[in-house]
Amino acid sequence: MDLVGRKLDLRRGLVDLSHGAGGRAMARLIGDIFVAAFDNEMLRAGNDQSAFDVAGGRMVMTTDAYVVSPLFFPGGDIGLLAVNGTINDIAMAGATPLYMSASFVIEEGFPLADLQRIAQSMGAASRAAGVPIVTGDTKVVERGKADGVFISTACVGSAPAGVELSGDKARPGDAILLSGSIGDHGVAVMSRRQDLEFGTDVLSDTAALHGLVATMMTAGGASIRAMRDPTRGGLAATLNEIAHQSGVGARIDEAALPIKPQVAAACELLGLDPLNVANEGKLIAIVESGAAETILAAMRAHPLGAEAALIGKIVADDGRFVQMNTVFGGARIVDWLSGEQLPRIC
Amino acid sequence: MDLVGRKLDLRRGLVDLSHGAGGRAMARLIGDIFVAAFDNEMLRAGNDQSAFDVAGGRMVMTTDAYVVSPLFFPGGDIGLLAVNGTINDIAMAGATPLYMSASFVIEEGFPLADLQRIAQSMGAASRAAGVPIVTGDTKVVERGKADGVFISTACVGSAPAGVELSGDKARPGDAILLSGSIGDHGVAVMSRRQDLEFGTDVLSDTAALHGLVATMMTAGGASIRAMRDPTRGGLAATLNEIAHQSGVGARIDEAALPIKPQVAAACELLGLDPLNVANEGKLIAIVESGAAETILAAMRAHPLGAEAALIGKIVADDGRFVQMNTVFGGARIVDWLSGEQLPRIC
Incomplete structure (x- = not known):
């Protein structure tokens, strides 16, 4: 105009x-x-609208x-x-x-x-x-x-034709891949909240992930069941959503989770579990176990997946629980965030 | 879920x-x-997204x-x-x-x-x-x-292939069609504002117009240059937008404008020009003059276009003015709403 x-x-x-x-x-x-x-x-x-041609x-x-x-x-x-x-x-x-x-x-x-x-x-x-x-x-x-x-x-x-990723397609035995460190975005935002202000050099991980996804689809698209970006509610909410949609459980390894030391420290200061903290430039992929290594290698070759990790697997569980093997050798339930600890994080 | x-x-x-x-x-x-x-x-x-097939x-x-x-x-x-x-x-x-x-x-x-x-x-x-x-x-x-x-x-x-309606396609001589009475939505909303509350039986005209449009496209789609729904800013803003986009003027007839008596009365009470008041179920169409009667007849045959009218025409005007022949035989400029008289009307 x-x-x-x-x-x-x-x-x-x-x-x-x-x-x-x-x-x-x-x-x-x-x-x-x-x-x-x-x-x-x-x-x-x-x-008041725009037009474009599509295949x-x-x-x-x-x-x-x-x-x-x-x-x-x-x-x-x-x-x-x-x-x-x-x-x-x-x-x-x-x-x-x-x-x-x-x-x-x-x-x-x-x-x-x-x-x-x-x-x-x-x-x-x-x-x-x-x-x-x-x-x-x-x-x-x-x-x-x-x-x-x-x-x-x-x-x-x-x-692409034939691609129908969905949160209800996770099956026991599938591998859970995570593209990088968790909690960065939430900690970066909270470090600037007026009531909480604390010093940190953590930056939001906000990024557009379609390039990383294209690489993954090329490497093994037919073996990817579901992908999701763990934003509000963090990794915990995303895994619980998929467990509920698919009627399965999930088992992840704390030792395999990439977390920056500054993020871990900030979460400790704030009394938060990094598993509940929002990310804005990370994804998890549920993939057939046989293709996990190939897809993980493709992720690591992309700048936004350099720290990608195999963090656990989907298991049969009628209770649809997400559990984590802790670094101390035990296991604990990873629950959804129940309340309002982190409003307006995105 | x-x-x-x-x-x-x-x-x-x-x-x-x-x-x-x-x-x-x-x-x-x-x-x-x-x-x-x-x-x-x-x-x-x-x-977090839905997929569907399109042609x-x-x-x-x-x-x-x-x-x-x-x-x-x-x-x-x-x-x-x-x-x-x-x-x-x-x-x-x-x-x-x-x-x-x-x-x-x-x-x-x-x-x-x-x-x-x-x-x-x-x-x-x-x-x-x-x-x-x-x-x-x-x-x-x-x-x-x-x-x-x-x-x-x-x-x-x-x-449909070949249909590219756009506000920059109005040409001098084109007819301006309006699908029904103006001002209903704005008056209905204002009648319930806490600071203005007044009695009226005017209802918002909110309606989905795609059925009416389909009828019009069948009757004479190739002759329709542009369509627009005169929401915020009313008919005056919409006509001025099209005049600016197309580099033309417009001349409308006050006597041809369908306005409910209750809407006219409410506008008088509030000191508003009905031309500036929002509509939510009306459209204007700029059409080649030769097709105007055919398209108008199709509009009138549809329940949402029963009161459709030919309200004026596009004219050559480097100043891009919208003018109205008044019921008193004169003419006046129809300007855009300049200020904030009607916030939050939609």
């Missing part, structure tokens, strides 16, 4: 209700901040809302999470992400400079991933009725 | 932070409220955020708006909506009964429209950090 009227004051300006009212000010906000940052022809056309076959669709607090944290920001996280949900189906949408709920008074910084971060992530943001929407609510900005992204992708 | 643990107290319960934490409570909320209400196999699979060709994608206040209003609620509105953005491309996503940002303390009522409204609308909600996400923020619930929906659809 054309720029209409005066430019925004991107250094000192604040979002006001007119920026969500459907008129001139909104057109300006969308043009100067979002269209400029996302920078693609489809968005520049200025319609026939299997398509995949996903959506996520992002409410992380604070909006900026070591290693990333809400915009980067929103792009990478939604791409990852497509990638976890073994699919190739193609196009994204983004919608914004912005609190009146939010600095335009911060909004631009977030939009630019999204634009850069979308270009790096090769997944353009082709359509969007902006709403503004009164001061005190939101918290800065909330972002919802949706993404569509295409899956 | 399986229901895990105790059922929710859907009569008296409130959303708490654990419902967004990725664990057991969230699985329960999603299962008992969203999966139950949206009721389709793809969602029941419990994965190759042109696809269309759109997204919208909904922050309407109040959440329930005469003729609808936020959930109904979210489903219908996003379907309409697909329909405005002349496309057939296929699948939707929905993400929720919920304020801690929000009544589960209200959330269920909204979800059931969405489920009913999605079934009525034949567009299943196949994937979703739920986040919960602390009390005072949102306002009840915000919903973002995205939708994908397929467009």
Whole structure:
């Protein structure tokens, strides 16, 4: 859409209700901040939807809302999470992400400079991933009725014929692969919470995993039963979800879990189990045991899977329990996070 | 996903932070409220994405955020708006909506009964429209950090080969068709605003327009240049957008505009121009003048277009002005809404 009227004051300006009212000010906000940052022809056309050509076959669709607090944290920001996280949900189906949408709920008074910084971060992530943001929407609510900005992204992708990964396909004997260290994102965000602030050099692991997944699919796609990114609720929640969907148990080895010493230390300080802490650039794959070594080697050859590990296996268990062999030689149940220890981590 | 643990107290319960934490409570909320209400196999699979088969060709994608206040209003609620509105953005491309996503940002303390009522409204609308909600996400923020619930929906659809409607295709001489009366939605919502409450029997016009669009495409799709639903900012904003995109002007006739007397009266009471007031179940179509009568007849034969009217035409105008011939025989500029008179109308 054309720029209409005066430019925004991107250094000192604040979002006001007119920026969500459907008129001139909104057109300006969308043009100067979002269209400029996302920078693609489809968005520049200025319609309420975008069109693109696809090959026939299997398509995949996903959506996520992002409410992380604070909006900026070591290693990333809400915009980067929103792009990478939604791409990852497509990638976890073994699919190739193609196009994204983004919608914004912005609190009146939010600095335009911060909004631009977030939009630019999204634009850069979308270009790096090769997944353009082709359509969007902006709403503004009164001061005190939101918290800065909330972002919802949706993404569509295409899956190769015959690929139907699903959390209900885990079978006893399958291997559980994890692509790298756990807990980084959650610790990075919490280190900047006003009520908890502590020093750490841990960065969020936010990353788009579709390149890593493509490598894995090439190495042994037919042997991959399910993939999932252990975000909210951490590895514990993800394993419990798959155990419930598939009607199986899981047994993992604590000694095999990659955890950075700083993350382990921060979790101890905060009284958290790293298994419950969110990740934003990791995946687990449930694979046929015979193919585990081949797929693991492919993961390790990719920069985002350099620390990939075989962390355990799926077992028969009508109780659908996830258990962990501890470093002390015992075993314990790995339960879902029951409460609200970690709100707004993504 | 399986229901895990105790059922929710859907009569008296409130959303708490654990419902967004990725664990057991969230699985329960999603299962008992969203999966139950949206009721389709793809969602029941419990994965972070859904897959479906599509024919190759042109696809269309759109997204919208909904922050309407109040959440329930005469003729609808936020959930109904979210489903219908996003379907309409697909329909405005002349496309057939296929699948939707929905993400929720919920304020801690929000009544589960209200959330269920909204979800059931969405489920009913999605079934009525034949567009299943196949994937979703739920986040919960602390009390005072949102306002009840915000919903973002995205939708994908397929467009027939050769159909490329776009706001930049209006040409001087084209006819402007409007599918029915303007201002109903905005007046219905405002009649329930705490600071404005006034008596009216006006209902929101929220409706899914893809059936009407299909009728129009059959009657004269090749002659339709652009369609758009005049939501936020009303008919005035939509006509100005198209004028800017196409580099043309528009001239409409006040006498031809269908407006309910109660809507006109309410607008007078509130000091609003009905041209700026939001609609949620109306469309305008820019069509080649020779096909206008045929398309108009097809619109009038559909229940959602019974009051359709030819309201004006596109004219050559380098200034890109929208003008209206008034009922008093004069003419005036129809400008975009400049400010924030009507926040959170959708």
